[in-house]
Amino acid sequence: MDVVSDAIAAARVGRPDAHRVRVSGSWCSRLPAYDGMGFHVVLEGGCWLLPDGGGAPLTLATGDAVLLPRGAGHVLADAPADARTVARAAPFEHRLDAAGPSRAPFPLPEQDGPATELLCGKYRFDRRHAHPLLAELPQTVHLPRRAGHHPELRAAIDLLGRETGAALPGADVAVSGLLDLLLIYMVRAWTTDHTSGAGWPAALADPVVAEALRLLHASPEAAWTSTSLAARTGVSRATLTRRFTTLVGRAPMTYLTWWRMSRAATLLRDTAHPLKTVARQVGYGSPYALSHAFTRTFGTTPGRYRNGTNSRAVAPAP
Known part of the structure; x- marks a missing residue:
């Protein structure tokens, strides 16, 4: 994707x-x-x-x-x-x-x-x-x-x-x-x-940032680090972090955490996958690890979110 x-x-x-x-x-x-x-x-x-x-x-x-x-x-x-x-x-x-x-x-x-x-x-x-x-x-x-x-x-x-x-x-x-x-x-x-200046159009037009975003969206479950992501985009970690942060507004790993949480919320909303499967698909080693991160982000547990008991929960924008 x-x-x-x-x-x-x-x-x-x-x-x-x-x-x-x-x-x-x-x-x-x-x-x-x-x-x-x-x-x-x-x-x-x-x-x-x-x-x-x-x-x-x-x-x-x-x-x-x-x-x-x-x-x-x-x-x-x-x-x-x-x-x-x-x-x-x-x-x-x-x-x-x-x-x-x-x-x-x-x-x-x-x-x-x-x-x-x-x-x-x-x-x-x-x-x-x-x-x-x-x-x-x-x-x-x-x-x-x-x-x-x-x-x-x-x-x-x-x-x-x-x-x-x-x-x-x-x-x-x-x-x-x-x-x-x-x-x-x-x-x-x-x-x-609208590719001039900062913001998302410029991020998608920047070859390094666009490739980093493509990789993160294609495989959010991968064990990404700033170093491994920079290596895949062909630049140094410092260069990637600077360009990514300037155009996207957050560092690569901060954005990845947000996207994993957003992806987890979508899977909880649209599928009946057990929490273990959702955790694996978004890069968490256990349901407990996902639940802890999800609750910290949304202010509610994955189970309550799925059951609709906190329908107003919103993930902070990256």
Whole structure:
């Protein structure tokens, strides 16, 4: 596994939800805040996204995608709107396609003016497992369509437009898989567009730090030390520690401990593996050793965590 895949897999739960809608004329719809990541893709026409809290409005054109990593509330409208119009915005649910994401858009009453067609949806996330890469994403990630820019994202958008536009055989499975790809491609696009300075995009662009992260994520159970990790990345221990700490914010072994705990929590949540198996998969020699480290990190035992008696337990970000 790589960092982006692990970051998404650790936190995302359930299947993504998406709907295709078509509107025309004058319209203004509100989407309340939710616990997850939201997204919109403009398949035809254009609109405005007006974030709650007075954020700068975004103009969305055909082919644009926008990701809302923290599920912030917002308004979609055909044009810039004043505060009074925004306050009267109709709930977006009124425009959802009741037939589901694998059918053509529900034919809403036509009005004068150009039509806009949107693919709108969200991914449910367990914030207890949020990787700092995802936490570093801004409130709104706007990915405008540009010729030749992020071709894999463009391809996913084009395929989603086709699969949600007609009742094709196997569309339900195809749409679910394409929505997973869409999330990966949107996060990847943001990381590749923001590699200057410090932070996770720069860490993933640095060949030494990226390789160290790949090794730690590929084999968290291995008996890593700063010396052995540095040897695998081809630099001295001092060089690795300096570059890793500058870009990631923690020393390599500190990050590894956090990732092992996050991985253990995911296994406890998503599998029925006995504690001995979980311990082995995340690099601890015994259930007791894992339990001690887990309790120190989460403030609760692995058993209570698995049983949901402390559902608010959160691992400190590395």
